[in-house]
Amino acid sequence: MNEVVRHLRAHRSIRKYQDSPLTDEQIHAAVVAGQAASTSSAVQAYTLMQITDPSKLERLVELTGGQSKVAHCGAFFVVCGDMRRHELLCQRQGQPFEVSLETFIVAVVDASLFAQNVCVAFESMGLGICYIGGLRNDLDEVDELLDLPTGVLPLYGLCVGEPAERPSARPRLPAELIWCRDHYPTDDEVLSQIDAYDTQYQSYMEARGAAAVSWSMRMVGQHAQARRVALAHYYRTKGVKLS
Numbered sequence: 001m002n003e004v005v006r007h008l009r010a011h012r013s014i015r016k017y018q019d020s021p022l023t024d025e026q027i028h029a030a031v032v033a034g035q036a037a038s039t040s041s042a043v044q045a046y047t048l049m050q051i052t053d054p055s056k057l058e059r060l061v062e063l064t065g066g067q068s069k070v071a072h073c074g075a076f077f078v079v080c081g082d083m084r085r086h087e088l089l090c091q092r093q094g095q096p097f098e099v100s101l102e103t104f105i106v107a108v109v110d111a112s113l114f115a116q117n118v119c120v121a122f123e124s125m126g127l128g129i130c131y132i133g134g135l136r137n138d139l140d141e142v143d144e145l146l147d148l149p150t151g152v153l154p155l156y157g158l159c160v161g162e163p164a165e166r167p168s169a170r171p172r173l174p175a176e177l178i179w180c181r182d183h184y185p186t187d188d189e190v191l192s193q194i195d196a197y198d199t200q201y202q203s204y205m206e207a208r209g210a211a212a213v214s215w216s217m218r219m220v221g222q223h224a225q226a227r228r229v230a231l232a233h234y235y236r237t238k239g240v241k242l243s
Ligand SMILES: Cc1cc2nc3c(=O)[nH]c(=O)nc-3n(C[C@H](O)[C@H](O)[C@H](O)COP(=O)(O)O)c2cc1C
Pocket: 011, 012, 013, 014, 015, 067, 130, 131, 132, 133, 134, 135, 156, 169, 170
């Protein structure tokens, strides 16, 4: 296994950080590494907004469902899909600016490829990271707090900092289930692989001192009802034509 692969496989989300702030040099190096990611037709439809204002960070703790790490890490960022630059260019040329579901997907994919490169770069510096999907609990409030113009779409937060914990790796589904050739596995194949994984996942949860829920039951609970249904309305208000 080469160094890069070993490094990628050593990832764990870090949820407790030391107080030391990141340096601008560290952040700049990670951003440039993020920008090296592939980008659909070179649109580079992303922005990484660092939040440093303590009152905004405290409000973001509340908005993310009480995730105190948001205000207690080396640096907190909001990862945004960003079509603002493209909008301004269209306006300047007197051309229409249309944001379809395709444009939205391009921005989400671009921003996420960028963000994951940023995270890998930070991790290579010995820092820990944790994505914060809780940012989408109330995007109207986040938008107002950050005063985001049209075209800038907050997607998730990102905590980065010196780790103050050493969690064990959370097991993943068998690679044999993720990698298929020419045809999708049968339902029986899928479910039997998941049953084996459930045992492993449950042991991991037990070892962490968490409720020993299986991955299956966690996923069932998570998908039993539609989540964050206000998102479509929010993104529409930002000019995205979702349908
Ligand atoms: C888009 C995204 C959003 C996430 N949101 C949160 C979050 O709000 N809070 C949190 O503690 N972890 C969050 N996570 C971390 C996941 O829970 C974590 O990646 C997953 O359980 C696998 O564990 P690992 O990263 O330690 O391998 C998020 C991860 C992703 C990719």
